[in-house]
Amino acid sequence: LKRAPVPLPANLGDFVANRGAAIQLGKAFFWDMQTGGDGVQACASCHFQAGADTRSRNILNPGANGVFDTAVPDAMLTAASFPITTGDVAGSQGVIKRSFLGLLGPGDSCATVPDPVFNFHGVNVRQVTGRNTPSTVNAIFNFRSFWDGRANNVFNGVNPAGPTDPNATVLKVGAGGVPVAVQVRLRNASLASQAVGPPNNGVEMSCSGRRFPELGRKLLNLMPLGQQLVHPSDSILGGLSRAPNSGLNTTYGALIQAAFKPAWWNSGAVVDGFSVMEDNFSLYWGLSVMLYESTLVSDDTRVDRFLDGNRGALTAEEQLGMNVFTGKGRCDQCHGKAELTAATVSEASGDPLKGFFNTGVRPIADDAGDILQGNGFFKTPGLRNVELNGPYFHNGDKATLRQVVDFYDRGGDFRTRLTNGQVRPLGMTQGEKNALVAFMVALTDDRVRFEKAPFDHPSLDVPNGTNLPAVGAAGRSTPLGTFLGVNPFQP
DSSP states (O other), X not given: OTTSOOOOOTTGGGTBSOHHHHHHXXXXXXXXXXXXXXXXXXXXXXXXXXXXXXXOBSOEEOGGXXXXXXXXXXXXXXXXXXXXXXSOEEOOXXXXXXXXXXXXXXXXXXXXXXXXXXXXXXXXXXOBOSSOOOOOTTGGGBSSBSTXXXXXXXXXXXXXXXXXXXXXXXXXXXXXXXXEEEOOOBSSOHHHHHHTSSTTOTTTTSOBTOOHHHHHHHHHTSOTTXXXXXXXXXXXXXXXXXXXXXXXXXXXXXXXXXXXXXXXXXXXXXXXXXXXHHHTHHHHHHHHHXXXXXXXXXXXXXXXXXXXXXXXXXXXXXXXXXXXXXXXXXXXXXXXXXXXXXXXXXXXXXXXXXXXXXXXXXXXXXXXXXXXXXXXXXXXXXXXXXXXXXXXXXTTOBOSXXXXXXXXXXXXXXXXXXXXXTOSOOOOOHHHHHHHHHHHHTTXXXXXXXXXXXXXXXXXXXXXXXXXXXXXXXXOSSOOOOGGGOOTTOO
16 A cells, blocks of 8 residues: 555645645644534544544434334443344434534534434434444545545535535635635545535534534634644644643634635635635635545555565464455455555546445345445445454444454345345355454554554544543554454454
8 A cells, every 4th residue: 555646636736835734724623622513523523443433322323214223322332232133323423413503612502403313211312323434544545435425526615516516616816805706626535525524414513504604713713622632742733732731822724824825715805794714614624634634544554564575474364364355255356456445546547436336234225325326335445454443334233353254254134136246155164254354453554553643633522432632643552442342253
């Protein structure tokens, strides 16, 4: 993977003046809890461990039938809850259902709305997404993003829809400081398209009804990461840290001015009640978060070292597992090349359907998947650090890698004529199954395991989870564990 180019838009320089400043801005945006309508929910709240979400309480979505069959809302799941066979989804918890009234501070002024689904004895609990959280690590290689690919490869500056939304415009400052509404198109920017989806989503992060200009006004009047500690040796934000006090010693406005060319912010005009900087907040958000995530490339696993010529990097069992991966298991038919997924910019070569497959995880009626193809097709995820970011599949129904291997060994659970032909009974021995799991564990990068740069981060209060301390570039002293602490080899 070290030799795989990181795909970025060719016209990025038309927008970004200083890439380093944009990365600082993106990391602050990504980890800032003040983004949430409740003043707690950050992007990182669902991407805090190896780029994903490993919480076990309040993670159930009732799925297609609308009934909680596995456990009640807000339940704490255990290893005995998996694999989930009921159609329930192990997703990620968002926010309590509320409607946006106005800005108030770190937390917005919102009205509670009765939630007929996510409540326990009539009391609203946090809503849960209908799919499991994909990892942000190595996501920069995606051609399209989200499990269903709805984050377009082309960023329009406003929302995930790309050029399919002809009404998406941003403001460009022309002669005399007069802003003009323009369309923008940045190719190979699906992570920017993805990044602008959740912040104002009424399930994931916001009270329903808030828009990006309002989020911009909110954050432009708050200290960046004002509720959180930033380690003074943070690999990106350390020089801005106020440690031992919370926050950064700058403003979001200053970061935006440093990161972006003046044509995208330098005006005193007011448009529809908002400043140009407030109106263009989605543009800054998408591009800066994408650039931050472009640094989250995990390319130093023991498998990478083995392929680079270090024949002692893998044990005999792990090498057997690699042979199963590329041979009898046929895993590399979908998880091939350096990125270990076919759903990448390099593999797609402009084909938006590449790397999306029906693998027979659930009936098509449960979730149609890909917005372009339907038919239960989902984006193929990469596999580096997969040991650390369970549960697995788009519906989170498997808790261990061995459960995943058993699924593929039996040829899937809900095969149809649309299921990919590589998914069929494999007849693996117990030794081959264990070797395959061992190989996938060897795909963990120790920089991710110990949260060393660039995977270090500010502190984070995780709802219904363990609060994270600020971690600097040198990482943490103890390694990250698996989902529920279960052994990856456990059936």
